[in-house]
Amino acid sequence: MTDLPEHVRINREMWDKQAAQYVAAAERGWRSNAPAWGIFQVPESELHLFPENLNGKDVIELGCGTAYVSSWLARRGARVVGIDNSAEQLATARRLQREHGIDFELIHGNAETVPKPDASFDVAISEYGACLWADPDRWVPEAARLLRPGGQLVFLTNSYLMTLCMPPENDVAATDCLLRPGFGMGRIEWPNDPGVEFHLSHADWISLLRRSGFDIEALIDVRPKPDATTRYPHVTLEWARQWPCEEAWKARKRGAPISPSL
Numbered sequence: 001m002t003d004l005p006e007h008v009r010i011n012r013e014m015w016d017k018q019a020a021q022y023v024a025a026a027e028r029g030w031r032s033n034a035p036a037w038g039i040f041q042v043p044e045s046e047l048h049l050f051p052e053n054l055n056g057k058d059v060i061e062l063g064c065g066t067a068y069v070s071s072w073l074a075r076r077g078a079r080v081v082g083i084d085n086s087a088e089q090l091a092t093a094r095r096l097q098r099e100h101g102i103d104f105e106l107i108h109g110n111a112e113t114v115p116k117p118d119a120s121f122d123v124a125i126s127e128y129g130a131c132l133w134a135d136p137d138r139w140v141p142e143a144a145r146l147l148r149p150g151g152q153l154v155f156l157t158n159s160y161l162m163t164l165c166m167p168p169e170n171d172v173a174a175t176d177c178l179l180r181p182g183f184g185m186g187r188i189e190w191p192n193d194p195g196v197e198f199h200l201s202h203a204d205w206i207s208l209l210r211r212s213g214f215d216i217e218a219l220i221d222v223r224p225k226p227d228a229t230t231r232y233p234h235v236t237l238e239w240a241r242q243w244p245c246e247e248a249w250k251a252r253k254r255g256a257p258i259s260p261s262l
């Protein structure tokens, strides 16, 4: 624990404390085999975050939490590994694995330094996991190391625009004003929240992904349906219908021909 970077230590303590609040969503996620993403649960049939064919693919979920995303991947034939920084989140994941009879490897650790060899995976994915809570300068190159040439990185996180419009108290809704500088965003700590988050501008994501060895395939602005609902306080449906509150990135590790099945 003491040799973990400071932000990883802080986030471990926070997520261990908060894990109980994520059990109900975890149970819902594991019960459903119809993936739905993020704050407004936008269906996979609209977002297409998963590669078309997952059968037999090696996939790692970086910051898997309660691992419902991993359960969807496993049900689609992927050989899944989930890594998460919180033992409490993983305890929920392990219980749900037993209850649903779906088994895959779960690692308690930091997604910035994953105990797996180079080029072990075809796909790396993160939904509000490492992509929000780990240092991008560490987890993105680590994802590149873990992926085989031609492998795909997919992640979903808060949008750059929404982060610019968030009041300091991040449990109130995003405004329609720019409330913080867009340059040099990086590490963000909200005054009423003990965790450490990381947010980048689009230019900074592109630059980091490219210098880590990725080509960018898509940046998807997520838009909920007019009747969507959310349990989160930090954005209203009215806001999210006008501006993207979440963004999904798809990037491909350079170095080999793209496999048609990915």
Ligand SMILES: C[S@@+](CC[C@H](N)C(=O)[O-])C[C@H]1O[C@@H](n2cnc3c(N)ncnc32)[C@H](O)[C@@H]1O
Pocket: 008, 011, 012, 015, 022, 062, 063, 064, 065, 066, 067, 069, 083, 084, 085, 086, 089, 109, 110, 111, 112, 127, 128, 129, 130, 133, 134, 135
């Ligand atoms: C919001 S959950 C994401 C999981 C799930 N998709 C969800 O939305 O509930 C965030 C997870 O990221 C994990 N996390 C934070 N920092 C991490 C790190 N450096 N390495 C691995 N996991 C990390 C936390 O422990 C937490 O379980």
